[in-house]
Amino acid sequence: SIRHHILERATPARLRGVRSLRIGGETDLDRLIEAQAVFLDFILAQQLADVHAGRPATNTVSVRRLSAAERERLKTALQAMRHLDELTRDLLFKD
DSSP, X not given: OTTTTOOOOSHHHHHHHHXXXXXSOHHHXXXXXXXXXXXXXXXXXXXXXXXXXXXXXXSOXXXXXXXXXXXXXXXXXXXXXXXXXXXXXXXXXXX
């Protein structure tokens, strides 16, 4: 986003800024925005459960405690990340 002069601070806003410039794959960028939301949802839920159980909060999510639907959401979010390296390279180095 810096290369393209997008000054937003939040990751979803930066991704939307890149998308609005019509660079990068719109679908890929939308999936990354959704994936980041999924990751943050699961991390926050895990942290709340940890604190409630008297454990220190970390960024680690116990997949075993997720429902089948939540695991599917996580799987979809992880699949959205498959091409992140390639997308990043394209956005940084292609004009």
